[in-house]
Amino acid sequence: MGIISAYSIIRGLSLFHITLAVFFLRSPKLIADQNLVFILGEAMQLPTPREFNTPSPSNGFTAILLLFLGLTDLTALSLSDEVRESYWGTQTPVRLLFLFVLTGYSYTFKEGGIFARQGSAYVFNAGDELKNSVVFTWGFVEMAAWFWVFVTIREERRQRLAKVALKRQAEARVQETNW
Numbered sequence: 001m002g003i004i005s006a007y008s009i010i011r012g013l014s015l016f017h018i019t020l021a022v023f024f025l026r027s028p029k030l031i032a033d034q035n036l037v038f039i040l041g042e043a044m045q046l047p048t049p050r051e052f053n054t055p056s057p058s059n060g061f062t063a064i065l066l067l068f069l070g071l072t073d074l075t076a077l078s079l080s081d082e083v084r085e086s087y088w089g090t091q092t093p094v095r096l097l098f099l100f101v102l103t104g105y106s107y108t109f110k111e112g113g114i115f116a117r118q119g120s121a122y123v124f125n126a127g128d129e130l131k132n133s134v135v136f137t138w139g140f141v142e143m144a145a146w147f148w149v150f151v152t153i154r155e156e157r158r159q160r161l162a163k164v165a166l167k168r169q170a171e172a173r174v175q176e177t178n179w
Helices: 006-026 028-033 035-043 058-077 081-108 128-131 133-176
Strands: none
Touching: 006 058, 006 081, 006 133, 028 133, 035 058, 035 133, 058 081, 081 128, 081 133
């Protein structure tokens, strides 16, 4: 069994989302000025958006979405064990796929990226707002955390099934001795 359970990791991620929501609402510059955002942004040659210097309506909307995500995840953790296992067993791979696509898109389709058009053939499109250091860092950190959740859920499920198999073997032995 792992040191930290999958549901503890999800609880931490939910609180992280709520904390990010507060920072997006009050002072988004603190997020853009984080060392991790700077290091990953520079390493991936992604620009730091200037929109984070002051609070804006788009930052407020992002805060609402993160708050909603954090609260719904905390609520989903309070479900019964059977429903919770089913919910997170399907939710985790979907989130991983989404975050992998988002992170990959922000890196590979940036100006000068692997799949972006080069030079004068480059055309600005609506998705260009996603190609920055803040989005990449958020997606990368979330992807790493959700991969950890995915691996932990699989390990916990394997251990639970092993216990059930041992219990069934013990019951079968008891029934054999009773005959």
